Amino acid sequence: MTDILNDESIDGWLKGRKGWNRSGNALTKDFEFSSFRDSIVFVNRVAALADDLDHHPDIDIRYTTVSLTLTTHSANGLTEKDVKLAEGVDFATSAP
Secondary structure, eight states: OOOOOOHHHHHHHHHTSSSOEEETTEEEEEEEOSSHHHHHHHHHHHHHHHHHHTOOOEEEEETTEEEEEEOBGGGTBOOHHHHHHHHHHHHHHOOO
């Protein structure tokens, strides 16, 4: 079982992350794209990262907006798995 992060750790992590928010026991972020196709390309990129980390987010696709929600259901809270996936998503979607 993975240890749940304390509030101070989560708050500190959030201060250095653009766009991520905490919603209860989850991290959330909305991503905007110029087309539906771009939204799907992004989701496929996230799927590859999630499979590599064996940690899968909740994904909501609304045309050009993709919302990610990360939580560790087995721990009933936020863990390092969530932070690692969020960081991976940010790195994979950052412009050069």
